[in-house]
Amino acid sequence: MRLRSRVWVVARTDLRQLWQSPDFWIPMLILATLFFVVAPAGLLWLVTHVQSTSVVAKISNTIDVLPSSTKHAVRGLGPQAKAAYALSVFLFAPLAVIVPMTISTAVGANIIVGEKERGTGEFLAHSPASEREIYIGKLIASLVPGYLTTVVGFLIYALVVNLIAGPKLGGWFFPTGDWWLLMFWVVPPFLALTLSVVLRLSARVRSAAAAQQASGLVTLPLIILSYGQSSGAVFGSVRAAFVLGAVSWIAALIGLHRGARAVTRERLLGAESAA
Numbered sequence: 001m002r003l004r005s006r007v008w009v010v011a012r013t014d015l016r017q018l019w020q021s022p023d024f025w026i027p028m029l030i031l032a033t034l035f036f037v038v039a040p041a042g043l044l045w046l047v048t049h050v051q052s053t054s055v056v057a058k059i060s061n062t063i064d065v066l067p068s069s070t071k072h073a074v075r076g077l078g079p080q081a082k083a084a085y086a087l088s089v090f091l092f093a094p095l096a097v098i099v100p101m102t103i104s105t106a107v108g109a110n111i112i113v114g115e116k117e118r119g120t121g122e123f124l125a126h127s128p129a130s131e132r133e134i135y136i137g138k139l140i141a142s143l144v145p146g147y148l149t150t151v152v153g154f155l156i157y158a159l160v161v162n163l164i165a166g167p168k169l170g171g172w173f174f175p176t177g178d179w180w181l182l183m184f185w186v187v188p189p190f191l192a193l194t195l196s197v198v199l200r201l202s203a204r205v206r207s208a209a210a211a212q213q214a215s216g217l218v219t220l221p222l223i224i225l226s227y228g229q230s231s232g233a234v235f236g237s238v239r240a241a242f243v244l245g246a247v248s249w250i251a252a253l254i255g256l257h258r259g260a261r262a263v264t265r266e267r268l269l270g271a272e273s274a275a
């Protein structure tokens with residue numbers, strides 16, 4: 001069996017088990033729907049349909065919270081249009097990182113230690129797949145749900161934004177170039193970097209509960225950092241976003257390389273003590 005086939009068997013098995021666990025993915029779907037659809041649609045509708053003069057004035061003042069380097073990008077003839085553009089392009093950007101990171105972390109925390117709890121770790125340990133192939137397969141199975149949520153949520157969010165705010169801004173305007181950069185240059189390395197930590201924890205602990213607790217504590221700084229970087233990717237210059245994305249890719253590759261060492265057959269068998 002070729003390398004790709006063994007890796008795909010591991011990933012496909014985990015993805016099938018995840019699909020067969022609606023008690024897990026339904027709450028994740030609700031979370032994504034809330035942040036990518038419900039909250040943006042509700043807020044943008046209020047901003048674009050409010051009639052009170054005082055409220056409109058306050059909405060106009062929200063532009064002042066943006067960095068000076070980005071105020072020139074806020075388009076629109078009136079305060080409502082300017083606020084709608086600012087909210088659409090700037091306010092919700094960090095959610096594009098935090099939501100998929102939350103989903104992938106939840107999957108990754110259980111994906112290796114869960115084998116030991118279900119008693120399937122022995123089968124996996126004695127499979128033809130090497131330890132690195134098992135690790136890559138588990139990584140793919142953890143990455144796919146989070147990034148798939150990102151892509152689908154991004155497309156739906158773009159539709160919501162253009163349908164609600166577009167008429168106030170002269171037509172379809174989203175996604176902007178900064179958002180394309182965020183989705184395909186900033187988000188992937190942050191997901192990979194987070195999973196490099198989470199998978200290592202999942203391989204070392206002895207229960208899914210312990211993995212969830214440990215991963216939550218360890219990834220909290222990464223979530224804060226990702227929030228800042230995703231904001232910077234949209235608020236800052238394109239060059240700065242490229243540099244920050246490149247640094248993130250390097251850190252993610254180093255983290256994944258080091259994390260692969262945590263997956264051993266002894267740990268899958270539960271014969272090695274937790275670190």
